[in-house]
Each structure stands twice: as structure tokens, then as C-alpha cells.
Amino acid sequence: MARNQEEVKLLGVRGSPFVCRVIIALKLKGVEYEFIEENLGNKSDLLIKYNPIYKKVPVLVHNEKGVSESLVIVEYIDETWKGNPILPIEPYHKALARFWTKFIDDKIFAAIRKALFTKDEKEREEGIEESLEALQFLENELKDKFFGGDEINFVDIAAAIIAFWVPIFEEVVGIELVTSVKFPKLYNWSQELINHPIVKESLPSRDPLLAYFKGLFANIPASK
The missing domain is CATH 3.40.30.10 (Glutaredoxin)
Structure with a gap:
């Protein structure tokens, strides 16, 4: 306990x-x-x-x-709280996990936000290109069912935004980034993650979130 x-x-x-x-x-x-x-x-x-x-x-x-x-x-x-470790024990692998979580926040999330939540066409195209490039790095890094192997770890928790929130953003805007064709490993990982019992019970309800972001996107001013 x-x-x-x-x-x-x-x-x-x-x-x-x-x-x-x-x-x-x-x-x-x-x-x-x-x-x-x-x-x-x-x-x-x-x-x-x-x-x-x-x-x-x-x-x-x-x-x-x-x-x-x-x-x-x-x-x-x-x-x-000990038990069910989230970060790797070995220092090098722990450092790698920290690197990828920072990459997710600083590069992937920033690029996806630029791609999906701007109405300036040029900026959106740049954001899409940056997103695809960054996501490819993450795709290449994924070797197992989860980034933590058979169990979710620090990187999986950080990347939950890609598995659950990004598809909602995509539906709001009408752009697809993480598809089974472009990123088969990330796509399969995302399905495994959102259906993991602990993750599934931790996620918010999808429909109210979708409605919220639709309203948010509708209020973003168009570029002139």
C-alpha cells in the first residue's frame, strides 16, 4: 500500500x-x-x-x-512510491527516456500545435512538415509494444498526448498526421496505449473534449 x-x-x-x-x-x-x-x-x-x-x-x-x-x-x-517503476533504473536508459520526453514536448507537441491550430496556410504547412519529421524520429525509436517494452514507462506517459489528444485535434481540423500508413508502429502503439487498463481509466471523456476543441478552433482568427 x-x-x-x-x-x-x-x-x-x-x-x-x-x-x-x-x-x-x-x-x-x-x-x-x-x-x-x-x-x-x-x-x-x-x-x-x-x-x-x-x-x-x-x-x-x-x-x-x-x-x-x-x-x-x-x-x-x-x-x-516504489514498485511499478516508471523510469528505467540504468542511468543511460534513464537519460534516454528523459531525452525523448523532452523531445515530445519541445519538438513534437510544438510542431503539431503549429500544424493544427493555426489558420495561416504557410505556417500550417511548415507545422505539418515539422510534425512528420519529428514523428518519424519517434517512430524509429519505438522497438517494442511500448517504449517501456511490455509495460508502459516514462516515454509512454509523456507521449499519451499523441495517442489520445492528437486524433481529436486531427478530427477538429481535418488533417491526418499519425496514420497506420505513415507511422505503423506509432499507430499500433497508440491503440495499445489508450486501451491499457490504467491509461483507459485515466483518460477524460472524448466527446466533451472534441466539442471543446471544435469551439476553440472556430474562434481562432483566420490569417489576413
Whole structure:
């Protein structure tokens, strides 16, 4: 049984891929926690107290100490609660996992956001090209069922945004990036990941999220 269960709180919003990373990690470790839904339009005193610099979610509060930034939190969870390791033990493989999670956030997510959530044609084309190039690197890196082999690990948790959120973005915009033809390994991996029991129960409901992003995209001003 996880220790200090009653002293774990997670400040977040249900539809966030970054909050979902933390939820997956907590569930993998069997940690009981209290989820506190934040209104980002009217941020709570608790959020400002525990993340005064960025004032963003997710924030994990453990024993009255706040930890912010999703991947930092996942590492903290992995080090605090033993069993079901999320990061590799061996230093080189741990460094590689950290590299790929940073690549996912800094390169892939940034490129996909540029490709899907801009109405400037030239910028969108650049974003699509950058996305396909970055995704190919990730495709080449995937050697097994998951990035963690037979079990999900740090990279799988970071990449859940590609498996679940990107198809929603694609449906909203009408552009396909991660297809079984272009990226067969990533496509198969994404299906395995979203159907993994712990991941599946951690993901938000798809339909409300789809409606939310459709509304968001409709309000992006067209380029002149």
C-alpha cells in the first residue's frame, strides 16, 4: 500500500494531457489522491500558493509541499512510491527516456500545435512538415509494444498526448498526421496505449473534449 496516501492532492483540469500524465503515474503506483478541479479563468488560492511562478496545472501537493510541471511530477512520484517503476533504473536508459520526453514536448507537441491550430496556410504547412519529421524520429525509436517494452514507462506517459489528444485535434481540423500508413508502429502503439487498463481509466471523456476543441478552433482568427 502506498504511504502518505491521505496527504496527496492533485490540482488540475480533467481534459488536460499534462494533468493526465500525473493521473496515469499515480494510478500505476496505486497512490490514492484527492483531485481538486481548477478553474483556470479564476485560479484558486491553493494553485497560486503551490505554483506561484507559473500558476498552471498540474500541481501535486504531497505532505503540504507542492510539485509542478507534469514530467517533474511524474519523476517525483516514481522516486517517492516504489514498485511499478516508471523510469528505467540504468542511468543511460534513464537519460534516454528523459531525452525523448523532452523531445515530445519541445519538438513534437510544438510542431503539431503549429500544424493544427493555426489558420495561416504557410505556417500550417511548415507545422505539418515539422510534425512528420519529428514523428518519424519517434517512430524509429519505438522497438517494442511500448517504449517501456511490455509495460508502459516514462516515454509512454509523456507521449499519451499523441495517442489520445492528437486524433481529436486531427478530427477538429481535418488533417491526418499519425496514420497506420505513415507511422505503423506509432499507430499500433497508440491503440495499445489508450486501451491499457490504467491509461483507459485515466483518460477524460472524448466527446466533451472534441466539442471543446471544435469551439476553440472556430474562434481562432483566420490569417489576413
